Amino acid sequence: MGLLHASILNVIPDVELVALVDKSALMSRVYKKIFSSTGIKVLNDFEKLSGLDIDAVYITTPISSHYFIASNLYKEGIASNMFVEKTLASNYDQAKKLCDFAKNFGSVTMVGYMKRFSATFRKAKELLAQGSIGEPHSFKAYAYSSDFLKLTKSSQSSASRGGALRDIGCHVVDLALWLLGDLKVRDVLSDAADLGSAASVSFTAQTSYGLEGRFDVSQRMLNYRMPEFGLAIEGSKGRIEVNDDKLSLTLGNGSLTKWYKQDLSDNVVFFLGEAEYFRENQHFVNSLLNNKMSEPNFESASRVDSVLNQVRNRSGLE
Numbered sequence: 001m002g003l004l005h006a007s008i009l010n011v012i013p014d015v016e017l018v019a020l021v022d023k024s025a026l027m028s029r030v031y032k033k034i035f036s037s038t039g040i041k042v043l044n045d046f047e048k049l050s051g052l053d054i055d056a057v058y059i060t061t062p063i064s065s066h067y068f069i070a071s072n073l074y075k076e077g078i079a080s081n082m083f084v085e086k087t088l089a090s091n092y093d094q095a096k097k098l099c100d101f102a103k104n105f106g107s108v109t110m111v112g113y114m115k116r117f118s119a120t121f122r123k124a125k126e127l128l129a130q131g132s133i134g135e136p137h138s139f140k141a142y143a144y145s146s147d148f149l150k151l152t153k154s155s156q157s158s159a160s161r162g163g164a165l166r167d168i169g170c171h172v173v174d175l176a177l178w179l180l181g182d183l184k185v186r187d188v189l190s191d192a193a194d195l196g197s198a199a200s201v202s203f204t205a206q207t208s209y210g211l212e213g214r215f216d217v218s219q220r221m222l223n224y225r226m227p228e229f230g231l232a233i234e235g236s237k238g239r240i241e242v243n244d245d246k247l248s249l250t251l252g253n254g255s256l257t258k259w260y261k262q263d264l265s266d267n268v269v270f271f272l273g274e275a276e277y278f279r280e281n282q283h284f285v286n287s288l289l290n291n292k293m294s295e296p297n298f299e300s301a302s303r304v305d306s307v308l309n310q311v312r313n314r315s316g317l318e
Contacts, residue, residue, distance in 0.1 A: 111301035119264035133235030139213035169217035185310035
């Protein structure tokens with residue numbers, strides 16, 4: 001993820017990539033080979049960023065290190081503006097502390113929930129705002145991958161990425177919060193002994209206005225070589241079904257309209273990974289240049305950590 005973001009930032013006007021930090025000797029060699037002619041520094045410790053007059057830092061390390069790095073960047077005065085890959089922190093308490101740091105320093109912050117910049121999910125938000133399906137009354141959300149398809153129980157491999165819920169489930173939780181509003185977890189339906197390493201998790205939740213829904217998250221689903229995220233939202237006048245690639249709107253009279261992401265102006269000036277990666281980086285850069293709040297920022301991203309914390313508490317793992 002560090003290499004992906006660095007590559008995108010390197011082509012955005014008004015951005016000067018100053019330094020890359022990685023403790024891995026292998027990745028340092030890769031970075032030096034790619035950026036050797038640019039004057040970009042390759043360092044092995046984030047504290048060596050001190051004195052470089054940096055406007056913003058991207059933190060793309062494992063989730064377990066996010067709080068330590070971000071809090072020390074604030075304390076050492078190295079940088080106050082930050083982009084942190086999802087999830088913001090390892091737990092809700094850490095996320096709240098980072099929100100406090102950001103407020104105290106007047107930071108421009110962002111967290112890498114790039115699906116908000118997907119053409120299909122943006123269209124779904126537009127349709128909901130227009131009242132196309134009337135008053136929503138229920139939803140289903142999923143996040144699937146085949147990463148640990150052959151596992152029959154939790155593993156260290158899944159744990160190293162925070163388990164299915166924190167690795168891929170966080171994206172669809174963020175989408176539900178963005179599209180539907182705050183969530184309160186009702187019941188955890190899976191029997192995982194440890195949500196921090198579980199490859200599959202299911203739970204139900206309710207919004208502040210009574211909209212009920214179910215989340216199914218699994219890293220061992222057949223035929224999902226790449227992670228897929230989706231929601232189905234039922235309303236008084238119709239239904240929306242949306243995933244990474246397409247969106248369908250079914251109205252009460254039976255009429256059906258479909259959009260594929262190719263139909264929704266999904267082009268960007270520099271494509272790497274997915275179009276939404278460029279859009280989120282451009283949004284963060286524009287927010288910095290104009291000193292405006294970005295979305296999703298630390299505060300909104302902490303709501304995801306709050307939901308994940310509720311799931312853990314409801315499962316009896318307080």
